[in-house]
Amino acid sequence: MELKKILEMRSEESWQENLPSLSIDCVIFSFKDSSLRVIMVKMKDLDFWGLPGGYVRKDENIDEAAIRILKNRTGAENIYLQQFYTFGNLNRSEKVFEKYPDTLWNKQRFVSIGYYALADFSKVDLIIDEFSTACEWKSIDDLPDFMMDHKIIFDKALLTLREQLNNHPIGYNLLPEKFTMPELQKLYEAILGKKLNRGNFYRKILRYDILTKLDESRKGGAHKAPDLYSFDLEKYNAALKEGLKGSW
Amino acid sequence: MELKKILEMRSEESWQENLPSLSIDCVIFSFKDSSLRVIMVKMKDLDFWGLPGGYVRKDENIDEAAIRILKNRTGAENIYLQQFYTFGNLNRSEKVFEKYPDTLWNKQRFVSIGYYALADFSKVDLIIDEFSTACEWKSIDDLPDFMMDHKIIFDKALLTLREQLNNHPIGYNLLPEKFTMPELQKLYEAILGKKLNRGNFYRKILRYDILTKLDESRKGGAHKAPDLYSFDLEKYNAALKEGLKGSW
Numbered sequence A, B: 001m002e003l004k005k006i007l008e009m010r011s012e013e014s015w016q017e018n019l020p021s022l023s024i025d026c027v028i029f030s031f032k033d034s035s036l037r038v039i040m041v042k043m044k045d046l047d048f049w050g051l052p053g054g055y056v057r058k059d060e061n062i063d064e065a066a067i068r069i070l071k072n073r074t075g076a077e078n079i080y081l082q083q084f085y086t087f088g089n090l091n092r093s094e095k096v097f098e099k100y101p102d103t104l105w106n107k108q109r110f111v112s113i114g115y116y117a118l119a120d121f122s123k124v125d126l127i128i129d130e131f132s133t134a135c136e137w138k139s140i141d142d143l144p145d146f147m148m149d150h151k152i153i154f155d156k157a158l159l160t161l162r163e164q165l166n167n168h169p170i171g172y173n174l175l176p177e178k179f180t181m182p183e184l185q186k187l188y189e190a191i192l193g194k195k196l197n198r199g200n201f202y203r204k205i206l207r208y209d210i211l212t213k214l215d216e217s218r219k220g221g222a223h224k225a226p227d228l229y230s231f232d233l234e235k236y237n238a239a240l241k242e243g244l245k246g247s248w
Helices: A003-017 A062-074 A150-164 A170-174 A181-192 A198-207 A233-242 B003-017 B062-074 B150-164 B170-174 B181-192 B198-207 B233-242
Strands: A018-032 A035-043 A053-057 A080-087 A111-118 A132-139 A211-217 A227-231 B018-032 B035-043 B053-057 B080-087 B111-118 B132-139 B211-217 B227-231
Touching (some): A018 A062, A018 A150, A018 A170, A035 A062, A035 A181, A053 A062, A062 A080, A062 A111, A080 A150, A080 B080, A111 A150, A170 A181, A181 A198, A181 A227, B003 B018, B003 B053, B018 B062, B018 B150, B018 B170, B062 B080, B080 B150, B111 B170, B150 B181, B170 B181, B181 B198, B181 B227
Parallel strands (some): A018 A111
Antiparallel strands (some): A018 A053, A080 A111, A211 A227, B080 B111
């Protein structure tokens, strides 16, 4: 069924169920094959990709709404989720539905609350809903055109990750339980958007004393099997509370 | 006129002018006599104090709404203002107007966007509007009971100041152009909520190389006139961009 028809069918129910003027957009990150990825959705009958989003029900807290929206897209619960900014410029979303009837739920002016999520790539099942034709992980190095102001929302989310790298458990939530030092460095490089010197990075991260070196190494591959590490959660959380010192 | 009557009179106009479901609350800080202060408002016929707030007009951006609300309370423009968090729990505000008619604008469920502002104490004229009986600077060491979830909003604003102390121009916006080192230390202590060692603080702040020592000293007082400093804005902004290193 075409998008216009679905939205018109759903409109009355949306007005009944949701708080007007408010939407939620989620920037869902994961890390896979040395690349930071984000979930993007292609809406039916529209040529642009957007961030997965939704509305706030009249009987739920905004955090609950974000958790529900996240679960509907990824099938996953207990994902690290954090509100980071609210986007409320005029005409940030209204144009998309310009040619639709004025009473349509989606044609309102929406102020959108941005949440970012840190997901384990392997635990997410992407779900395509009735409004969309695709739902995919996109590498942040190769993003498609965004609809509405979603590029601004995405950029702000990435900037927030960057600013919070020293006091939020970002590495812990984006890496598998066991990882190699090059993988950790790649993650930091992806978030910071720059290459880091290998020696400096190793020295610095080891000085923080937040990693446990495991008695195993990564099997397979032509080179010497690299050592595996995991986060020492107690030390990691204590260090984040103080804030890891210095820039990368 | 009593509050209920005023709100009922304004209700229809409020529904016409504003985006439903959305409000803005402002945590307006200043620094005076060694104490961090915040503007609080006492609503007519209510026994609690609240943060100054307002609504978002249908034809303005949310940042513009915050600037307008701030100006209406302080008479001041060009105040440092920043969005910090959005508060959207169920029943955060609804109870206050429990006994009022259901169609009253103020009785809706509001999701509130929090802004903090850093004001120069000497440049603010507090304005009491028709809904309130008082509008005052309150020291954060001696705050009255807050209405709704305004204590949560205030606490989050103060926490944000603390987290941003090393990468936002907070000192610059809260101090007069010329200040003494003890005044700067007092400001840092007020924001961080703890005493700092004088020697360490001096060494550290001087090492950042963001201050200019002026050729004048503070006159008056029994002791040796203390040296005056100002921020070297170019160096200060460059240092904040990198982030001042380390904890206090």
